[in-house]
Amino acid sequence: xxxxxxxxxxxxxxxxxxxxxxxxxxxxxxxxxxxxxxxxxxxxxxxxxxxxxxxxxxxxxxxxxxxxxxxxxxxxxxxxxxxxxxxxxxxxxxxxxxxxxxxxxxxxxxxxxxxxxxxxxxxxxxxxxxxxxxxxxx
Numbered sequence: 242x243x244x245x246x247x248x249x250x251x252x253x254x255x256x257x258x259x260x261x262x263x264x265x266x267x268x269x270x271x272x273x274x275x276x277x278x279x280x281x282x283x284x285x286x287x288x289x290x291x292x293x294x295x296x297x298x299x300x301x302x303x304x305x306x307x308x309x310x311x312x313x314x315x316x317x318x319x320x321x322x323x324x325x326x327x328x329x330x331x332x333x334x335x336x337x338x339x340x341x342x343x344x345x346x347x348x349x350x351x352x353x354x355x356x357x358x359x360x361x362x363x364x365x366x367x368x369x370x371x372x373x374x375x376x377x378x379x
Contacts, residue, residue, distance in 0.1 A: 243268065244352050249373035252342055260337040262352030262370055271332040274357050277324075278364035279348035280372070287316070287348075288363010289337070292326050294356075301363030339375075347377045 248260040260277070264270050276291025276299075288301030300307045302315035313321050325338040335352060350373055353366035 244354065244368055244370035246350065246352050246370045246373035249350065249375045251376045251378060254342060254344055254377055254379045256342050257338070257340045258342060258375065259339070260350055260352070260373060260375070261334055262336070263334045264354070268354070268368060269333060270328065270335060270354055273354045274366075275326065275328065275335045275352070275354050276358060276363070276366065277326065277337045277350060277352055279346075279350045279375075281345070281348040284348075286362070286364045288359065288361075289320050289324055290326050291358035291363065292328075293358050298326065299358045299363075301361070304361055306358075306361050306363060342377050344377045344379045347375060349374050 243266045244262055244264055246262050252258045272294050274293050277289045278286055280286045291299045298309040300313050300317040300321050302317040307313040307317050323340050328335045351369050353369040355366040359365035
């Protein structure tokens with residue numbers, strides 16, 4: 242069972258980048274929650290966003306989570322403004338679209354999946370990829 246990220250690398254601040262994540266080895270993303278989190282150098286993991294199996298998107302702050310219909314707060318505001326999650330037609334590849342990238346987005350990005358989106362930390366998934374590095378130059 243594997244999740245494999247691709248599409249990382251170096252990008253200039255202000256640009257856009259799309260990360261991909263493909264499931265294999267018997268893991269099928271259809272019917273599961275799918276999300277992304279990251280870990281910057283020397284920092285703790287940060288939940289970003291997750292889409293539930295029924296399509297509702299959850300955004301993560303450092304200590305809380307917000308469904309898309311809520312008034313998001315803190316770091317989740319920035320995530321909602323600049324990051325988007327989607328899947329391909331097969332449902333077995335998911336994407337993280339990032340826009341207006343900032344130097345502070347430099348991190349290793351992980352795709353992940355589980356029966357439901359995780360709680361407030363935003364990174365407690367049963368299945369996760371190995372991560373892919375994104376480096377933002379100013």
